[in-house]
Amino acid sequence: MSGSPQLEDVSCPLGCPRDNEIVITGRDLLHDLPGEFTVVKCRACGLMRTTPRPTPETIGFYYPDDYGPYLGTQVWQVEHTSRIRALLKPLVKRVFNFNTQRLPPLAPGRMLEVGCASGAFLHRMASQGWQVQGIEFSEKAAQAAAQLGYRVHAGPLETAPPPDEPFDLIVGWMVLEHLHDPIGGLQKLREWAKPGAWLVLSVPNSASLEFRLFKNKLYALHLPNHLYHFTPETLGRVLQVGGWTLKKVHHQRVLSNLIASTGYVLRDKGYARLGQKFIEFPGRAGIWNYALYPLAWIFSVFGQTGRMTVWARVSE
Numbered sequence: 001m002s003g004s005p006q007l008e009d010v011s012c013p014l015g016c017p018r019d020n021e022i023v024i025t026g027r028d029l030l031h032d033l034p035g036e037f038t039v040v041k042c043r044a045c046g047l048m049r050t051t052p053r054p055t056p057e058t059i060g061f062y063y064p065d066d067y068g069p070y071l072g073t074q075v076w077q078v079e080h081t082s083r084i085r086a087l088l089k090p091l092v093k094r095v096f097n098f099n100t101q102r103l104p105p106l107a108p109g110r111m112l113e114v115g116c117a118s119g120a121f122l123h124r125m126a127s128q129g130w131q132v133q134g135i136e137f138s139e140k141a142a143q144a145a146a147q148l149g150y151r152v153h154a155g156p157l158e159t160a161p162p163p164d165e166p167f168d169l170i171v172g173w174m175v176l177e178h179l180h181d182p183i184g185g186l187q188k189l190r191e192w193a194k195p196g197a198w199l200v201l202s203v204p205n206s207a208s209l210e211f212r213l214f215k216n217k218l219y220a221l222h223l224p225n226h227l228y229h230f231t232p233e234t235l236g237r238v239l240q241v242g243g244w245t246l247k248k249v250h251h252q253r254v255l256s257n258l259i260a261s262t263g264y265v266l267r268d269k270g271y272a273r274l275g276q277k278f279i280e281f282p283g284r285a286g287i288w289n290y291a292l293y294p295l296a297w298i299f300s301v302f303g304q305t306g307r308m309t310v311w312a313r314v315s316e
């Protein structure tokens with residue numbers, strides 16, 4: 001694909017009167033692709049959105065094949081690390097809870113993962129007795145997940161057909177902020193859920209200190225791929241309109257976003273090599289996430305880390 005992707009201007013999806021405040025103007029810092037984008041805040045409800053934004057037909061331009069999340073969950077990586085980690089895992093899990101993919105205590109049932117990338121999480125849940133299915137926008141990643149033997153719809157949530165049977169649990173890790181129509185998506189998932197089913201999502205937290213501190217150098221801003229920028233309050237509202245009730249917000253106990261944001265600042269100040277090291281930190285943090293855990297834990301208590309994992313339930 002060449003040239004500039006087509007842009008569309010969008011109103012607040014909660015149907016508020018058009019009254020916006022410009023919050024941030026920024027660019028694609030991850031792949032340095034062209035275009036300048038603005039994040040606005042709806043003065044009526046507080047929900048922040050990217051507008052204008054690439055259309056659903058052209059946003060693929062901003063998801064090159066080396067897009068991080070597609071690579072990070074390839075199976076060989078899972079197989080490669082599992083033997084070493086398997087021995088230590090139960091102990092480590094008791095001490096460190098990063099809240100990144102925290103789930104309510106549930107007996108295995110039917111699970112759908114929206115944005116399953118190459119299938120690592122599907123694989124993990126299947127090994128714990130869950131019947132799993134996935135939806136994945138990237139055809140290449142979807143193929144990798146399907147090769148593991150799981151049913152995966154390759155394409156956006158919008159075109160996914162309804163399941164044969166409803167789900168007990170639906171998860172979406174860092175995916176809601178990428179959807180053009182999050183409310184339509186949530187309503188669709190609501191229809192596919194059993195009574196009392198859980199929806200577990202992780203998203204960046206735009207109410208965090210990082211957001212205010214780094215502005216357009218914020219790693220989690222991720223323009224123009226992130227179309228919505230939620231806070232616990234605005235996410236609660238969007239979930240409600242989508243047919244879900246927000247039950248719990250877990251602030252993640254990880255500082256890798258903060259370090260990557262610092263990398264963007266360093267790069268901007270002319271420290272290109274050091275900056276790059278910081279920017280690549282989230283993918284390589286490894287042991288550092290454990291070393292930084294106490295500090296991250298303090299940040300999380302005050303709701304100030306860059307990401308949150310939320311539990312919601314089908315509204316009665």
Ligand SMILES: [Zn+2]
Nearest residue numbers: 012016042045
């Ligand atoms: Zn609004």
